[in-house]
Amino acid sequence: MSIIKSIENRKSHSGEIDSILRNLMSLQGVSAAAIVDSDGLVTHIHRDFEVNTDALGASVQIVFGAASKAAKHVGHNLANIVICENTEGFVLLAPIESGFMLALVTEREALLGRIRFELKETIPVLKKLFLSFL
Amino acid sequence: MHWFESQILTLYKLAEAYNFSKIQEGNDVLNISEQGRQKRSEFIEAVQALVNRVIHSPGVTACTAYHEGLILAQSGKTPDIDALGAMIQESIRVAQKGEAILHLGKIQQIVIVGDLNKIAMITIGPIILCVLSPKHTNLALSLSQYNG
Numbered sequence: 001m002s003i004i005k006s007i008e009n010r011k012s013h014s015g016e017i018d019s020i021l022r023n024l025m026s027l028q029g030v031s032a033a034a035i036v037d038s039d040g041l042v043t044h045i046h047r048d049f050e051v052n053t054d055a056l057g058a059s060v061q062i063v064f065g066a067a068s069k070a071a072k073h074v075g076h077n078l079a080n081i082v083i084c085e086n087t088e089g090f091v092l093l094a095p096i097e098s099g100f101m102l103a104l105v106t107e108r109e110a111l112l113g114r115i116r117f118e119l120k121e122t123i124p125v126l127k128k129l130f131l132s133f134l
Numbered sequence: 135m136h137w138f139e140s141q142i143l144t145l146y147k148l149a150e151a152y153n154f155s156k157i158q159e160g161n162d163v164l165n166i167s168e169q170g171r172q173k174r175s176e177f178i179e180a181v182q183a184l185v186n187r188v189i190h191s192p193g194v195t196a197c198t199a200y201h202e203g204l205i206l207a208q209s210g211k212t213p214d215i216d217a218l219g220a221m222i223q224e225s226i227r228v229a230q231k232g233e234a235i236l237h238l239g240k241i242q243q244i245v246i247v248g249d250l251n252k253i254a255m256i257t258i259g260p261i262i263l264c265v266l267s268p269k270h271t272n273l274a275l276s277l278s279q280y281n282g
Contacts, residue, residue, distance in 0.1 A: 016167055023171055113204030113219070114178070117260070120176055121156075125167045 014127050016043070020122055021046040029089070029110025035126075036060045038099025051105070055077045060103045078100060081119060083112070092116070094123050097130040138191075138277035142256065142263075148177040149259025158176050181261055183206045191279075193271030195251070198264045206261060222255055222262050 017035060024033040025046045032047035040057040043084060065081040084091040092104040102123065106115060156171040158166060181199050186195040189209040196210030203223035205215050212218055229241045244255040247269060254273055256263045267273060 020167070020171070023175075111205050111207065113199075113201040113206040116204055117178075117201040117206060118174075121189070123168070125170065 013132065016129060017044050017126070018046070020084075020126060024115075024118060024122065025106060027110070027112065027115055029107045030104055030115065031089070031107055032056075032103075032105035034060075034103045034105075035096070036101045036103055038110070043100070047105075056103065056105075060093055060101055062100055063091075064095065067093075092119060094119055096123065096126045100130055103125060136278035138188070138232070140186070141187075142258065145180055145184065145258045145263075148180050149175075149261075152177040152243070153259060177259070178206070181263070184263070185209050188265060188277065191276045193267045193273070194265055195268070196264075196266040198266075200262045200264065201260055212266065217263065218253075222264060225255065226257070226262060259282045 021033040021035070021044055024030055025048070031049050032045065032051055034045040034053070034056060035043045035045070036057045037043050038061070040054075040061040042053040042057045045051075045053060063084065064079065064082055068079045071077065071079040078095075080094065083095040084093075089105065089107045090110060090112060092106070094102045096102055102119070104115060104119065136215065152170075152173040155166075155170045158169070159212070185197045185199055185207040186209050188194055193270075194210065196212045198205060198209075198212060198218065199207040200214065200219050200222055203219040205219055208215065225244050226241065229244050232238060233241050234246075241257055246253050246255075250269055252267060252269050252271070254265045254267075256265075265273060265277070265278070
């Protein structure tokens, strides 16, 4: 069976990923939403401030890698969502598929429950999308 | 049926529609994604709108909505929003134990009355809506009419 997918298929999936990121950006306090690949490279990003995408991508993978190891050490199996609470806001990380990650950067006034709720609902959809075109 | 009851009923329907959209299976990932997002957005926006309106009822000091103990929407003044979230989650957990033991059915409301203030918690799908007021406030009367 051929694993080559049509470019139209990829385009529509990429468009849907953009819609999902746009939707996440519309949440109160969210200032950046990005998809980062397993090498720490940002493949999709929506943001409303200047951010070093290389630094963001690399730190996302490092932080999630460390959290995953910590989860394993304490017998929690897999890390589903990593939340970093910082002085000026939150960073939320969630694994998608094949090492791809969703990263959200928020300001302090973000409603954590609202963002986590949206993240938990969005991840299964992103998994399906990535599975169908990877 | 008074104003608040009708609002809660609308939210129940939106929560049901959203839940239904989640269980729809199929290969059309793009359409399912879009539909799910739309239904979720309708539900959450309605929750936020109700939270913003309830605060205008006489005697109500704050109205909040939580998902798994984390804040989802808020209006008014709450002393410690994180502590309230944790307390709500714990109250729901304890009540759910009673649900099975006492055959109460699915938990819909919990009211905790202190000697100063009281808090009413209402479950709507995956969300807990909380209304805070002074102890003496008649919440049923207060919420029966929209004063926005």
